Amino acid sequence: MDMEKIAKSIISKAIQSGADECDVFISIDEEFSATIKDSEVESLKQAVTHGLGIRIFKDRKIGFAYTTNFSSHIIQKTIDEAISLAKNSTPEPDNQLPQIYSHAQTQVKIFDPDVFSISVEQKIKIAKEIEEIAKAFNPKIKVESTGFGNLIQRRVIANSNEFFGEYEGTIFEIYCSAIASDNAESQTGYYSSVSRLFERLQTPEHVAKNASIRALQLLNPKKIKTGKYPVIFDPMTASAIVSYIATAVNGKNAYRKMSFLSDKIGKRVGSEILTIVDDGCLEFGIGSKPFDDEGIQTKGKAVIENGILKMFLLDSIIAKKFSLPPTGNAHRKYNTIxxxxxxxxxxxxxxxxxEEMISEINEGLLITKLIGFGVDIVSGNFSKGASGLWIKNGEISFPVDKITIADNLKNILRNITSIGNDLIFFSNIASPSILVSEMTVTCD
Known part of the structure; x- marks a missing residue:
């Protein structure tokens, strides 16, 4: 299918049908996944999904409709539906397409052509190898599952302001979910490697061993006294903290006063050593793309710089509400605006x-697993179940389990006193290890 021809035809038909402005978003995903259990293929999936969404602007009203059928008749029906919805919606002064002053597109590397040369047999072999290595690592280890997955993403965006853009990206992932057992007790450990490039995936050995170690190190936990202690979050658990901050700096939440960071632009919200970046141009970054889902060019920017909140993440309509330019952070699926x-x-x-961060702690915790929800973005209150390792006199002493760590995200950000050099991307939201000087730790 000629996606450019389809997209531009939709724009033309929408304008002819009465739209003032419109845009179209087309997505095509080719997905593969293989799951291994006990040396056998437990599940195998190969699928292609596609769809297109049409957003209509009429008298500062918005109508939206989508379809997975690309036939000319159904597309016209979808356009008519979007126009009808626009006519019956509520007008807002900010409802209009973004003004794209430059159609230059960032050159960002996110596609690996090797995706077409890796056979299904090779992918299954890698997943089986992860399982074999994990089983051989320690007799206490059983493997819940291992897997290999890859995704080819194609995105096409066009609008009535004469913007057209398209790109392709790839994502690869391997993982291991391990169970460590000792007598009647068991603990789970999970580890994965995600990359835009196949050759940049961590080795099956690295993934298998890390999942096994994360499970084994939690066996035979001991009780600790409830109290306030310094807490280190490793990269996997620290990324969860960062995800809550990403939600808090979402401009839509901030505008609706549904974030503890609303009205904090230009103010100190974190430690002086804390800088949080959002970068759509990061080479081979999981979240990288040449333009956002409205056609705005992506860029790197500091959201929090040396503890000062510099900006919110904005799409074009939310940006107008703040009287600011969009930040290139619009995201959509074919069935959403x-x-x-x-x-x-x-x-x-x-x-x-x-290791250096651990050595600085007299008594405290290294968190390796977070459990459950318990986070309120509006107030910033944070309370989650956790497991990890007790630190005594600068060394790992014993595992702890069934504990609760609590504080407010405002305090967590301000009390970050050390940041590690071990940044790892398990997804598009990532973090190195971070040390928070004090949190409330409750032992069940």
């Missing part, structure tokens, strides 16, 4: 190793 979303959103790494 654009909304702000992070690209590659991460804490800028420091210089210390995790």
């Amino acid at each position: 654009p909304a702000p979303s992070p690209l590659n959103f991460y804490i800028q790494p420091g210089y210390k190793t995790l």
